[in-house]
Amino acid sequence: GNTDSERFQMVKQKIPFKYNRPVEEWLQEKGRQLTIFNTQAQIAIGGKDRGRLFQGQLSGLYYNGLKVLNMAAENNPNIKINGSVRLVGEVPSILGTTPTTSMPPEMSTTVMETTTTMATTTTRKNRSPPSIQ
CATH class of the missing domain: 1.10.1200 (Non-ribosomal Peptide Synthetase Peptidyl Carrier Protein; Chain A)
Structure with a gap:
C-alpha cells in the first residue's frame, strides 16, 4: 500500500x-x-434515529484516533448508546480482564452488535479534544 x-x-x-x-x-x-472529522461535533454510527435501523456487527472503528467501540464498552460519558447494543467477544483489556488470545491487548478488536445507533460527542475544531481517563 x-x-x-x-x-x-x-x-x-x-x-x-x-x-x-x-x-x-x-x-x-x-x-x-487526522483532519477529516475535526469539524464534526457529533457522529452517528450504525444508523439513523429515523428510518431503517442498522442491524449487524461493528468492529475496529476509529474516530480521530479514538477507539470508539472500546470507549462505548468502557461506558465513556462521551458515548451515547441508543437501542439494543451489546459487546460481542472479549472486553477490552483496559477493564482489567486478560485477553484470551495471543495478540497483545492493543491489537485486540472490540466488536459491538447493534440494532440502532451509537453517537459520540466531541469538541469542535480549535478546542481541545475529549480526554480519556
Whole structure:
C-alpha cells in the first residue's frame, strides 16, 4: 500500500511550486493528526434515529484516533448508546480482564452488535479534544 509520504509525493507534483513549502510545513505541523472529522461535533454510527435501523456487527472503528467501540464498552460519558447494543467477544483489556488470545491487548478488536445507533460527542475544531481517563 501507499504510505503517507508516497501519497504526498504524488500529490506534490500537482501543487504549484510557490505553495510547496507552505503545504509541507502545514503537513509537518499536523503530524499524524487526522483532519477529516475535526469539524464534526457529533457522529452517528450504525444508523439513523429515523428510518431503517442498522442491524449487524461493528468492529475496529476509529474516530480521530479514538477507539470508539472500546470507549462505548468502557461506558465513556462521551458515548451515547441508543437501542439494543451489546459487546460481542472479549472486553477490552483496559477493564482489567486478560485477553484470551495471543495478540497483545492493543491489537485486540472490540466488536459491538447493534440494532440502532451509537453517537459520540466531541469538541469542535480549535478546542481541545475529549480526554480519556
